[in-house]
Amino acid sequence: MNKVISHSLFTDFDINLFKAGKHYKLYEKLGAHLIEVNGVKGVYFAVWAPTAASVCVIGDFNYWIAEEHQLEVRWDSSGIWEGFIPYIEKGALYKYKIQSNADGITTEKADPFSLYCEKPPHTASIVWNLDYDWKDEKWMNSRKETNHLNKPYSVYEVHLGSWKRGDQNRFLTYLELADDLVKYVKETGFTHVEFMPIMEYPYDPSWGYQLTGYFAPTSRFGKPQDFMLMIDKLHQAGIGVILDWVPSHFPDDAHGLGFFDGSHLYEHPDRRKGYHPDWKSLVFNYGRNEVRAFLISNAVFWLQNYHADGLRVDAVASMLYLDYSRKEGEWEPNIYGGRENLDTITFLKEFNEVIYANFDGVQTIAEESTSFPMVSRPTFTGGLGFGMKWMMGWMHDTLKYFQKETVYRKYHHNELTFSMTYAFTENFMLPFSHDEVVYGKKSIADKMPGDEWQKFANLRLLYGYMFTHPGTKLLFMGSEFGQIGEWNFEQSLDWHLLQYDYHLGIKKVITDLNQLYKSQPALYEKQFSSEGFEWINYSDEQNAVLAYIRKGNNSNENLVIICNFTQVVRENYRIGIPYKGKLVEIFNSDAKVYGGSGISNSGKLEIESTPYHGRNFSASLILPPLSVIVYSIY
Structure with missing residues (x-):
């Protein structure tokens, strides 16, 4: 039997960085690495287990017998066990058998740095490499400009397991999905795809938010290189890729990170900080240097090795507050008596500083639902350093408003206008995510009130309002064609609905709104600045109408937007305009091609020298029912 040979990939500098929490490429050292030592090919194994009494590598190459391949602990108090085992090849299955120093309990753990895992419910790690010939040079070289x-x-937010399914409801592979996904996203005009957590997870109903393989794309859909090919094809089509990243918590599955070496290694030892009551999962110890290095290395890994263009960070609010989902007596204040988790704050700042310093043209996006200040402001000004933050308040207020019958909307006008009082305090992304279409909340389309015509008119209005409101956009799969049923992670989207005109109309609305967004600088150049927005009229609650201007760098490209939130056609509706010229309709959500009534202000409308709304000029318009109209000014 081939015994373990002393060997190390670590230098003293590596160890010092690791102990200090500043080693941001730990995946190049820890884990299983196919290498050659003295002309012999095999695998170098390294794992962090500081309180272990012994660590053995078990696998299909030694019949899972622990005593055959025992690793050696390093002399430098790093807690790293390592060794080279000859003749092991790519594809070998393995785990670490760890005996605890504290109580003698022995556990079998998957490799925290495994590049590839067995398909669940199997739990072994797989020796692998990341060799791949990327063909996305054009995208990567221009990303800094296009991803700004x-x-x-x-x-377009995607859950790969339920976007499309194959015969007999089987999972489709990365390779089977890639071409269809690229074609569809290109056709509908989205600039980015966001994948819900793709890292290995044991439990399908978690949707991927309970990770056990932080460095491995799930094997449900194929090999790591297959996922690389999917990203490569998206990039070649000019589509960016955002990965959902979950540094907030992890499950306590026996083969996972929990109680890894017989101690609270990755999770915080204090249950008030180390256990998440909502998700029955464990919480990382953000104050431990080696854990911070693990997490930041993981973020770097996906950007470096999989060419991801951004990370959407899950459940940031749960990380920031010590009392999150905890009752009185279940949490302990910080050293200043506050509820903020100071370790998390410094971790998130460091994470963002590392990402932005090392990768051109990437963005980090925080799912953060509270009023925590300066989430998307640079760390040198005191912010957390994210590029964007989800605008959860806008999402909740907007959906709450749209679910009301139109006759009552005049009493809730402030639910629409309130967002503009804080719209520029952060770099906000407007999300209609997976969370809004599950657990009895109904699909976005089914939230809309009224008969069938009104439901779809409301949906077109909702999306038109979303795309003309300041901020970037996110839409969960199925919402773009008006899926009626709630999202079910166990089956494909209801693609058959596209045979019906109303659903086809919604898809065309989204396609045209994406094109409008991409072609009109006024909708994106100042999307995070108050300079990019001006109210024309926000106080017409009686008619439930909003009118506003979106501005870019060039005033000649400004847009006038009018939203009518009732089904009443408003004739001779006058709005103030700041300068003379003509209004030309460039988008109308009531167009017949979308399933609307086709009411329109045809041709060029003259802007008159009639003062109105505090401006020197104005125009008289027809407002179609339940509609958004966008005008250029010439």
């Missing part, structure tokens, strides 16, 4: 905050950013 002053560019269009329209995101």
Whole structure:
């Protein structure tokens, strides 16, 4: 039997960085690496287990017998066990058998740095490499310009396991999905795809938010290189890729990170900080240097090795507050008596500083639902350093408003206008995500009130309002064609609905709104600045009408937007305009091609020298029912 040979990929500098929490490429050292030592090919294994009494590598190459391949602990108090085992090849299955120093309990753990895992419910790690010939040079070289905050950013959120299914409801592979997904996203005009967590997870109903393989794309859909090919094809089509990243918590599955070496290694030892009551999962110890290095290395890994263009960070609010989902007595204040988790704050700042310093043209996006200040402001000004933050308040208020019958909307006008009081305090992304279409909340389309015509008119209005409101956009799959049923992670989207005109009309609305967003600088150049927005009239609650201007760098490209939130056609509706010229309709959500009534202001409308709304000029318009109209000014 081939025994373990002493060997190390670590230098003293590596160890010092690791102990200090500043080693941001730990995946190049820890884990299983196919290498050659003295002319012999095999695998170098390294795992962090500081309180272990012994660590053995078990696998299909030694019949899972622990005593055959025992690793050696390093002399430098790093807690790293390592060794080279000859003749092991790519594809070998393995785990670490760890005996605890504290109580003698022995556990079998998957490799935290495994590049590839067995398909669940199996739990072994797989020796692998990441060799791949990328063909996305054009995208990567131009990404800095195309992925900037002053560019269009329209995101299609995808759960790969339920976007499309094969015969007998089987999962389709990365390779089977890639071409269809690229074609569809290109056709509908989204600028980015966001994948719900793609890292290995044991439990399908978690949707991927309970990770056990932080460095491995799930094997449900194929090999790591297959996922690379999917990203490569998206990039070649000019589509960016955002990965959902979950540094907030992890499950306590026996083969996972929990109680890894017989101690609270990755999770915080204090249950008030180390256990998440909502998700029955464990919480990382953000104050431990080695854990911070693990997490930041993981973020770097996906950007470096999989060419991801951004990370959407899940559940940031749960990380920031010590009392999140905890009752009185279940949490302990910080050293200043506050509820903020100071370790998390410094971790998130460091994470963002590392990402933005090392990768041109990437963005980090925080799912953060509270009023925590300066989430998307640079760390040198005291912010957390994210590029964007989800605008959860806008999402909740807007959906709450739209679910009301139109006759009552005049009493809730402030639910629409309130967002503009804080719209520029952060770099906001407007999300209609997966969370809004599950657990009895209904699909976005089914939230809309009224008969069938009104439901779809409301949906077109909702999306038109979303795309003309300041901020970037995110839409969960199925919402773009008006899926009626709630999202079911166990089956495909209801693609058959596209045979019906109303659903086809919604898809065309989204396609045209994406094109409008990308072609009109006024909608994106100042999407995070108050300079990019001006109210014309926000106080017509009686008619439930809003009118506003979106502005870019060139005033000649400004747009006038009018929203009519009732089904009443408003004739001779006058709005103030700041300068003379003509209004030309460039988008109308009531167009017949979308399933609307086709009411329109045809041709060029003359802007008159009649003062109105505090402006020197004005125009008289027809407002179609339940509609958004966008005008250029010439």
